[in-house]
Amino acid sequence: MSRNGKRPKAVTFLFFGGKGGVGKTTCAAARAVAEARRRARVLVVSTDPAHSLGDALAVRLSARVTRLPVPVAFDALELDAPRAFARWIANHGEAVADIIANGTWLDRRDIDALLGLSLPGVDELVGLLEIMALAGRDPLYDFVIVDAAPTGHLLRLLAAPDAVAAIAAVFDALQEDHRIMRREFGRLGRPEAADRLIELLVDQAARTRALLRDRRRTTFEWVMLPEELSLEETKDGIAALRRNRFHVGGVIVNRVLPAGPPCPICDRRRVEESRVVARVRRTFADLPVRLVPEQLHEPRGIRSLGAVARLVAGKEAALRRQTSLRRRPSASAAYADAGSLPARRQRSAPETLEALRGARVLFFVGKGGVGKTTTAAATALRLARRDPARRVLLLSTDPAPSLADVFAVSIGDRATTIRGGPNNLRVRELDARAVLKARRAGLESALAELGATLGARESSAEQLLDLAPPGIDELFALLTVTELMAPPNDEGEPPEYDLLVVDAAPTGHTLRLLEMPAAAREWVQLLMRVQLKYRAIARPGRFAQEIVELSQSIRRLQALFHDPDATRFVVVTRAAKVPQLETDRLFDRLRALGLAAPIVVVNARTLAPGRCPRCRLSAAAERRILAAVERRCGRRRCAIIQTPLVAPPPRGPTMLERWASRWIA
Amino acid sequence: MFVLDTLLIGSLRFVLDKVVAAAEAEMQDDSALRQRLLEAQMEHELGEITDDEFAAIERDVLARMRELKGGESHGAISMSKGVTVDVEER
Numbered sequence: 001m002s003r004n005g006k007r008p009k010a011v012t013f014l015f016f017g018g019k020g021g022v023g024k025t026t027c028a029a030a031r032a033v034a035e036a037r038r039r040a041r042v043l044v045v046s047t048d049p050a051h052s053l054g055d056a057l058a059v060r061l062s063a064r065v066t067r068l069p070v071p072v073a074f075d076a077l078e079l080d081a082p083r084a085f086a087r088w089i090a091n092h093g094e095a096v097a098d099i100i101a102n103g104t105w106l107d108r109r110d111i112d113a114l115l116g117l118s119l120p121g122v123d124e125l126v127g128l129l130e131i132m133a134l135a136g137r138d139p140l141y142d143f144v145i146v147d148a149a150p151t152g153h154l155l156r157l158l159a160a161p162d163a164v165a166a167i168a169a170v171f172d173a174l175q176e177d178h179r180i181m182r183r184e185f186g187r188l189g190r191p192e193a194a195d196r197l198i199e200l201l202v203d204q205a206a207r208t209r210a211l212l213r214d215r216r217r218t219t220f221e222w223v224m225l226p227e228e229l230s231l232e233e234t235k236d237g238i239a240a241l242r243r244n245r246f247h248v249g250g251v252i253v254n255r256v257l258p259a260g261p262p263c264p265i266c267d268r269r270r271v272e273e274s275r276v277v278a279r280v281r282r283t284f285a286d287l288p289v290r291l292v293p294e295q296l297h298e299p300r301g302i303r304s305l306g307a308v309a310r311l312v313a314g315k316e317a318a319l320r321r322q323t324s325l326r327r328r329p330s331a332s333a334a335y336a337d338a339g340s341l342p343a344r345r346q347r348s349a350p351e352t353l354e355a356l357r358g359a360r361v362l363f364f365v366g367k368g369g370v371g372k373t374t375t376a377a378a379t380a381l382r383l384a385r386r387d388p389a390r391r392v393l394l395l396s397t398d399p400a401p402s403l404a405d406v407f408a409v410s411i412g413d414r415a416t417t418i419r420g421g422p423n424n425l426r427v428r429e430l431d432a433r434a435v436l437k438a439r440r441a442g443l444e445s446a447l448a449e450l451g452a453t454l455g456a457r458e459s460s461a462e463q464l465l466d467l468a469p470p471g472i473d474e475l476f477a478l479l480t481v482t483e484l485m486a487p488p489n490d491e492g493e494p495p496e497y498d499l500l501v502v503d504a505a506p507t508g509h510t511l512r513l514l515e516m517p518a519a520a521r522e523w524v525q526l527l528m529r530v531q532l533k534y535r536a537i538a539r540p541g542r543f544a545q546e547i548v549e550l551s552q553s554i555r556r557l558q559a560l561f562h563d564p565d566a567t568r569f570v571v572v573t574r575a576a577k578v579p580q581l582e583t584d585r586l587f588d589r590l591r592a593l594g595l596a597a598p599i600v601v602v603n604a605r606t607l608a609p610g611r612c613p614r615c616r617l618s619a620a621a622e623r624r625i626l627a628a629v630e631r632r633c634g635r636r637r638c639a640i641i642q643t644p645l646v647a648p649p650p651r652g653p654t655m656l657e658r659w660a661s662r663w664i665a
Numbered sequence: 666m667f668v669l670d671t672l673l674i675g676s677l678r679f680v681l682d683k684v685v686a687a688a689e690a691e692m693q694d695d696s697a698l699r700q701r702l703l704e705a706q707m708e709h710e711l712g713e714i715t716d717d718e719f720a721a722i723e724r725d726v727l728a729r730m731r732e733l734k735g736g737e738s739h740g741a742i743s744m745s746k747g748v749t750v751d752v753e754e755r
Contacts, residue, residue, distance in 0.1 A: 528707040540703045548703065551710040 020368010050508030103174025152399030263612030
């Protein structure tokens with residue numbers, strides 16, 4: 001594996017997966033440092049649409065490879081999925097246009113318009129193909145380390161080969177008539193570019209599928225926090241990976257509190273953490289479990305990552321000694337009262353209520369792991385309790401939802417009450433795939449009709465739906481929000497709920513979701529134009545009906561989201577540098593989308609550090625970040641809510657409500 | 666002669682039957698109207714026609730649909746003196 005010695009023949013792909021905010025990026029970057037120190041040729045790539053790899057390395061990164069300086073020279077890049085897709089279209093757009101022209105009645109102008117539209121989700125598939133293509137014949141790297149998107153979207157990304165195979169099948173069906181014609185007229189000769197593209201896609205899908213499942217070549221490292229919630233999510237995530245026959249290499253438990261002087265907060269955390277770590281070891285007895293202690297300072301930049309590097313790449317046995325985490329804290333520390341909070345937290349309460357008052361939709365957004373689910377759940381509980389006449393729905397749109405884990409009950413795609421919670425509160429984990437499935441019959445016949453309209457073979461419509469392009473299901477899921485909050489007949493029946501509290505997926509994908517209505521509207525409009533253009537050949541029917549309804553529904557959703565009185569985005573963050581950088585970008589993006597974000601929740605503040613040096617250090621660092629948040633918020637005129645750090649994190653309706661009562665009057 | 670008459674009237678009747686059925690279908694089948702409405706909805710969504718224009722088309726289409734429904738109860742259409750063609754209710 002050395003630069004000077006023999007060149008290894010194969011690249012090793014290391015994916016760092018896990019829920020948002022557990023430290024995937026830090027661990028991936030640290031692993032890159034570790035491998036580079038062993039003189040391996042390393043590329044570290046971020047595929048999360050909300051990149052933080054550059055923030056973690058404290059280097060400005062782009063979609064182009066950036067060489068990090070010696071002594072640990074390695075390459076890093078932040079994948080720009082839309083650009084990767086644009087590159088793909090530049091290379092293959094002609095062939096795709098040929099296929100569509102051969103298989104349908106669409107003319108070149110229609111096709112060009114079609115290919116010019118953005119395809120939410122498809123760009124990421126192309127991104128994955130680009131990464132996996134690094135395993136070429138003469139690989140440039142020994143290790144390709146992938147800082148992947150949070151769980152829900154990672155699993156979808158890994159299904160990319162199947163999606164590509166489905167696209168190839170649709171293309172193939174479209175091309176078939178043309179091939180028959182060519183055979184009839186005896187013009188066989190060389191295969192056309194279109195046929196070559198189909199072959200390429202089939203081949204690429206098969207190779208990527210095999211490569212991702214080759215345990216000698218591709219390994220998944222699972223990163224988690226020593227918290228109950230994180231363990232539940234880890235069990236689900238690893239089970240999903242194994243179900244799909246991906247090779248899991250190990251579990252990294254990140255930010256484990258090391259031993260230290262007595263402290264009411266830290267001691268309780270240690271008790272909880274050691275219990276969770278013990279359960280992790282029991283649950284994943286067949287996997288190496290590596291512990292990474294919480295660093296005194298946020299690990300940013302190559303030097304501080306170096307401290308983590310040994311731990312994420314080292315042998316397990318050595319790690320146990322190094323981290324000295326096995327010492328059990330005193331039992332008396334367990335579950336003591338969280339300690340009194342300073343008076344300043346009281347001040348935020350009335351302000352909080354004012355910012356929340358009158359809203360019909362509260363959309364909780366933010367970086368993974370900052371506590372969106374916990375704060376959204378606590379807010380929904382508290383607001384429902386305060387006003388029993390108000391019908392409140394708490395809805396998760398995260399493909400890897402954790403509402404059930406936060407409430408410590410099972411929740412599904414049907415709105416249910418929570419035992420111990422207020423009666424006027426319903427909770428639901430939106431299952432985008434199920435929403436699409438429910439509409440499938442209608443969509444299928446509509447698509448078949450569209451196929452007939454355009455002259456395509458019947459089978460392509462069904463194949464198109466089998467493919468269920470990523471993002472499409474989420475769009476339909478989002479439209480259920482419209483049905484719940486803005487029913488079609490404006491004068492008629494009132495909406496089903498008075499207040500909708502949305503617990504969204506981590507930033508990157510939520511932004512994409514919020515951009516989707518506009519993208520979808522463009523699609524729908526193009527389809528309507530095509531339908532009107534060919535109305536003489538194919539009378540508008542079922543399909544036209546569907547797209548008209550879709551167009552109206554999207555318009556209502558956009559109106560609801562862009563009404564600052566009705567919909568408010570609540571930006572959740574933590575008082576730390578990396579979340580802060582992402583929060584800044586999030587604010588800019590929301591503003592660019594014309595969405596109102598009048599509330600910031602700075603979650604889990606160390607408000608009563610006492611005499612513990614670690615807590616005091618955290619509190620001081622937090623205060624500096626908070627001052628910056630306050631300055632920016634002053635300009636944007638948004639309210640700041642500070643929530644206190646409690647250990648263990650609040651779980652179940654009773655604890656959540658008690659916690660919320662400290663910051664919502 | 667009687668045979669010829671019967672044949673003549675018979676074929677005339679056959680032709681008339683077809684004509685009336687077609688006219689009836691055209692009037693009773695509101696699919697053309699629905700299609701017009703759907704097209705107007707698409708044009709409206711695309712911003713090709715204004716709210717007012719759309720509302721006018723919608724009013725017109727709905728009025729004609731109502732007319733159609735009202736016309737259904739007649740049941741028979743008289744073509745000329747002496748020849749009455751019965752049309753079955755649908």
